[in-house]
Amino acid sequence: MSIYLDYAATAPLRPEVRALLTRCYNQDWGNASSLHRDGHAARMHFEDARERIARCLKAKVEEIIFTSGATEANNLAILGWMRQQPKGSHLIVSAIEHPSAWEAAEALSYEGYQLDFAPVSRDGGLDLEAFRALLRENTRLVSLMAVNNEVGTIQPVEELAGLNRSWKLHVDAVQSGLLGWPDLSGIDMLSLSAHKLGGPVGSGCLFLKQGLRLAPLLMGGAQEDHRRAGTSNVVAALALAEAMEVTRARRTEEVSRVTELRQGLEAELSDIPGSVRLGSQRSPHISSWFFEGVRAEPLLVRLDLEGISASSGSACSSHSLEPSRVVTAMGFEPEQARGLIRFSFGHGTTSEEVESVARRMRQIVDKARRQDGT
Numbered sequence: 001m002s003i004y005l006d007y008a009a010t011a012p013l014r015p016e017v018r019a020l021l022t023r024c025y026n027q028d029w030g031n032a033s034s035l036h037r038d039g040h041a042a043r044m045h046f047e048d049a050r051e052r053i054a055r056c057l058k059a060k061v062e063e064i065i066f067t068s069g070a071t072e073a074n075n076l077a078i079l080g081w082m083r084q085q086p087k088g089s090h091l092i093v094s095a096i097e098h099p100s101a102w103e104a105a106e107a108l109s110y111e112g113y114q115l116d117f118a119p120v121s122r123d124g125g126l127d128l129e130a131f132r133a134l135l136r137e138n139t140r141l142v143s144l145m146a147v148n149n150e151v152g153t154i155q156p157v158e159e160l161a162g163l164n165r166s167w168k169l170h171v172d173a174v175q176s177g178l179l180g181w182p183d184l185s186g187i188d189m190l191s192l193s194a195h196k197l198g199g200p201v202g203s204g205c206l207f208l209k210q211g212l213r214l215a216p217l218l219m220g221g222a223q224e225d226h227r228r229a230g231t232s233n234v235v236a237a238l239a240l241a242e243a244m245e246v247t248r249a250r251r252t253e254e255v256s257r258v259t260e261l262r263q264g265l266e267a268e269l270s271d272i273p274g275s276v277r278l279g280s281q282r283s284p285h286i287s288s289w290f291f292e293g294v295r296a297e298p299l300l301v302r303l304d305l306e307g308i309s310a311s312s313g314s315a316c317s318s319h320s321l322e323p324s325r326v327v328t329a330m331g332f333e334p335e336q337a338r339g340l341i342r343f344s345f346g347h348g349t350t351s352e353e354v355e356s357v358a359r360r361m362r363q364i365v366d367k368a369r370r371q372d373g374t
């Protein structure tokens with residue numbers, strides 16, 4: 001029996017979402033832009049999904065733009081906003097953003113925009129003083145994630161939202177399903193993804209505060225009020241709405257259950273010689289570690305042989321041997337950052353699974369250490 005502890009990479013479908021998808025794919029729907037009755041029915045479902053998502057976020061319906069996921073939402077927010085600003089304008093993204101925000105910002109630096117990466121402290125939280133020092137008169141955008149995907153640290157989104165400012169604030173809230181989505185007052189844009197909440201891959205949205213306009217990335221259609229062209233993905237939108245509603249309804253129960261599971265695992269892991277736990281203020285669903293003298297790769301292989309699925313931080317970069325950018329930004333050595341192992345939990349994780357991993361970890365680390373030749 002395999003044990004899946006990689007919810008931060010993607011969560012298994014929630015049963016409610018699976019049932020919804022089965023129902024949806026057994027129906028023949030029209031194109032939500034068509035004028036006939038099938039198109040009208042599709043449009044009704046699509047707008048119903050938008051309304052439900054807006055209610056979950058306490059947003060207005062016209063503030064929700066459907067996307068193919070959070071990579072697109074992050075790209076749309078950062079590129080779409082900055083490309084309307086004069087060349088030379090300044091933006092700041094934190095040094096621990098997901099590659100979909102980080103690389104979009106980096107692309108802008110090649111287009112003539114000024115970019116700074118805001119540092120984090122060793123505990124994985126944004127260094128607010130250093131951040132303030134980076135602000136300039138021509139700063140137009142700041143992008144900060146609510147919860148980091150590699151180490152789970154909670155970022156000071158509220159503090160930034162409360163600042164007296166002329167720049168816009170974009171928040172990647174992909175990993176804050178368990179903690180709760182941030183209060184939108186003071187936030188201008190916010191990205192979400194269905195598959196981290198028990199929905200399908202390929203579905204997400206961007207909240208865009210009423211009155212703001214973005215330069216679209218996808219052109220060639222009037223969908224999403226000309227902000228994102230392409231035939232409306234009705235099923236993806238409904239699945240996102242369902243995943244968000246179920247996440248919201250179960251939050252209190254899941255937070256306390258997952259917190260307890262993580263505590264049990266962490267008590268065992270911290271007894272392993274040379275183990276280091278990363279991050280202080282964290283979302284309960286992530287527990288990231290390195291074990292002195294062993295790289296992530298042999299350890300993940302060993303875990304996999306034992307039927308345990310964990311990861312080395314961001315799934316997007318886990319096939320590369322590069323040290324984790326997040327862990328080096330926290331001030332650890334590249335050698336240590338190469339050892340990052342992330343366990344992440346969610347709606348389907350059981351205490352038997354976590355106890356079984358906790359019991360076996362010391363031996364697994366020992367074997368991986370020997371194999372790694374250190």
Ligand SMILES: Cc1ncc(COP(=O)(O)O)c(C=O)c1O
Pocket residue numbers: 008009068069070071072074098100145147148149172174175192193194195202203204315316
């Ligand atoms: C913090 C964060 N932002 C963005 C993304 C990208 O989301 P998607 O897979 O929907 O493109 C992820 C997924 O790994 C993530 O963890």
